[in-house]
Amino acid sequence: MAFEDYLSAGAHIGMRQQTKDMHRFIYKIRDDGLAVLNVQLIDQRLTLAAKFLSRFDKIMVVSRKTIGQLPVIKFAETIGAKAVTGRFLPGIITNPSFKEYYEPDVVLVTDALADKQAIQEAAKMRIPIVAFCDTFNETSLIDFVIPANNRGRKSLALLYFLLAKKILNIRGLPEDKLKQEDFESKE
Numbered sequence: 162m163a164f165e166d167y168l169s170a171g172a173h174i175g176m177r178q179q180t181k182d183m184h185r186f187i188y189k190i191r192d193d194g195l196a197v198l199n200v201q202l203i204d205q206r207l208t209l210a211a212k213f214l215s216r217f218d219k220i221m222v223v224s225r226k227t228i229g230q231l232p233v234i235k236f237a238e239t240i241g242a243k244a245v246t247g248r249f250l251p252g253i254i255t256n257p258s259f260k261e262y263y264e265p266d267v268v269l270v271t272d273a274l275a276d277k278q279a280i281q282e283a284a285k286m287r288i289p290i291v292a293f294c295d296t297f298n299e300t301s302l303i304d305f306v307i308p309a310n311n312r313g314r315k316s317l318a319l320l321y322f323l324l325a326k327k328i329l330n331i332r333g334l335p336e337d338k339l340k341q342e343d344f345e346s347k348e
Contacts, residue, residue, distance in 0.1 A: 164200050164201075198308050198309065198310070199308070206305075206306065206308060207323055210324060211324055211331055213305060217266040219243070220266065220267050220269060221243045221245060221254075221269070222270075222271075223244075223245045223270045223271065223279040226272055226275050228317060229271035229311070231345070232271075232321035232322070235321065235325075235344045236344070239325040240328050240329065242269075245263075249278040251278060252282075254279070254288065255282045266288070267288060267290075269291045270291070270292045271293055272292075272294075272312075273293075273299060273303060274299075280302050289304045291303075292307065293307050294309070294311065295308075295309070295310060295311050295312060298311075307320070318341065318345040319341060319344075322344040
């Protein structure tokens with residue numbers, strides 16, 4: 162994928178708020194105070210995340226945010242993961258008697274702030290956590306950070322599409338029918 166694709170989807174656009182944890186991923190701060198993420202690092206970290214995630218059979222992918230729900234569902238369908246969208250009910254990972262209980266090998270979250278319930282449960286169970294993190298996210302419980310704009314519809318669609326494509330490629334599965342448009346909501 163060309164860097165222009167990241168730029169046109171706005172995957173590199175951060176926020177005015179930056180945490181100390183995310184400072185290493187910031188390329189520059191614009192005159193208006195908006196942080197710009199390093200596109201090369203986004204691409205590298207996405208590739209590393211794909212290599213890591215492709216080793217696991219039971220991947221749980223989470224998005225409480227409405228704009229992340231279609232990309233998460235499509236990603237899960239594509240690679241054979243379990244999607245959890247909307248509110249993450251307490252006990253999904255930690256309570257075996259809960260009807261929605263699932264024991265993942267790894268958890269991928271769309272936003273470290275919005276999906277904090279999933280992160281807390283995965284951390285409690287010592288399950289590795291991969292997260293898309295914007296410049297304002299805290300990363301203390303995250304095992305692997307993918308720096309990116311996790312507030313944009315096009316950005317999330319592109320990121321989940323690329324991650325799915327890379328995982329299929331690593332697993333040696335066909336990726337030719339995969340289309341980025343399928344990950345984008347029409348709203």
